[in-house]
Amino acid sequence: xxxxxxxxxxxxxxxxxxxxxxxxxxxxxxxxxxxxxxxxxxxxxxxxxxxxxxxxxxxxxxxxxxxxxxxxxxxxxxxxxxxxxxxxxxxxxxxxxxxxxxxxxxxxxxxxxxxxxxxxxxxxxxxxxxxxxxxxxxxxxxxxxxxxxxxxxxxxxxxxxxxxxxxxxxxxxxxxxxxxx
Numbered sequence: 001x002x003x004x005x006x007x008x009x010x011x012x013x014x015x016x017x018x019x020x021x022x023x024x025x026x027x028x029x030x031x032x033x034x035x036x037x038x039x040x041x042x043x044x045x046x047x048x049x050x051x052x053x054x055x056x057x058x059x060x061x062x063x064x065x066x067x068x069x070x071x072x073x074x075x076x077x078x079x080x081x082x083x084x085x086x087x088x089x090x091x092x093x094x095x096x097x098x099x100x101x102x103x104x105x106x107x108x109x110x111x112x113x114x115x116x117x118x119x120x121x122x123x124x125x126x127x128x129x130x131x132x133x134x135x136x137x138x139x140x141x142x143x144x145x146x147x148x149x150x151x152x153x154x155x156x157x158x159x160x161x162x163x164x165x166x167x168x169x170x171x172x173x174x175x176x177x178x179x180x181x
Contacts, residue, residue: 003126003153005164009097010040010047011082013104013111017058023105023133025140032131033103034067036157038179041069042172043164046095049074050082052110081113083121092118099124101160103131108143115152126153128160 015033020026040047049060051074059065065072077085083092092100100123102115111132115125127147134140148154155163158180165173 001124001153002166003099003160003163004166005043005045007097008045008099008101008126008164009092009095010036010045010101010103011092011114012037012047012049012060012064013082013102013114014050014052014057014106015060015064015104016051016054017061019052019057019105020061020133022135024135024137025133029105029131029133030061030063032128032157034063035179036101036103036128036131036161037064037067039157039161039164039176040101041067042175042179043161045101045164046097048082048088048091048095050077050088050104050110051075052077052080080110081117082110083114083117092123097123099126101126101128103128103157105133106139106143107132107134108139108146109134112143112147115147116150119151124153126155126160128157129154130156 075088079085082088100118118125161176
């Protein structure tokens with residue numbers, strides 16, 4: 001299955017101020033989430049940003065808010081999987097897309113449960129593994145393995161952006177090529 005931009009949306013899960021510093025791969029995740037978001041913006045892929053218990057865990061990290069741009073908004077959640085929150089479920093359903101890109105933290109908890117819920121609801125979740133973080137490497141690896149077992153597509157941000165473009169004739173090819181370098 002080729003993943004096409006016009007059939008795809010994205011969920012940026014809980015990339016928050018008090019959570020990110022605890023990730024063993026924090027710098028890589030932050031850099032790759034920003035690269036992914038920048039590319040998705042150019043491709044006009046709709047995105048939803050979630051925050052888990054903002055009062056306690058803080059806002060989305062500043063670099064991601066900046067990359068998202070003016071008018072940054074987020075959706076609050078307390079469930080680990082995003083589909084357990086009625087407003088977020090309605091927002092995802094309302095996008096009318098069959099493929100849902102998922103990245104963020106933590107790979108083995110909120111990201112994984114989101115992917116499983118989306119799969120159960122009839123979507124094709126796509127986990128961007130180099131834009132997903134966990135406090136422990138082993139948890140991240142087993143979260144990715146479980147996602148595969150559940151039928152989630154796993155990929156990297158660069159592979160995904162090039163797949164969404166489809167070829168070098170894409171109007172934003174040069175801009176995205178600069179993002180991934």
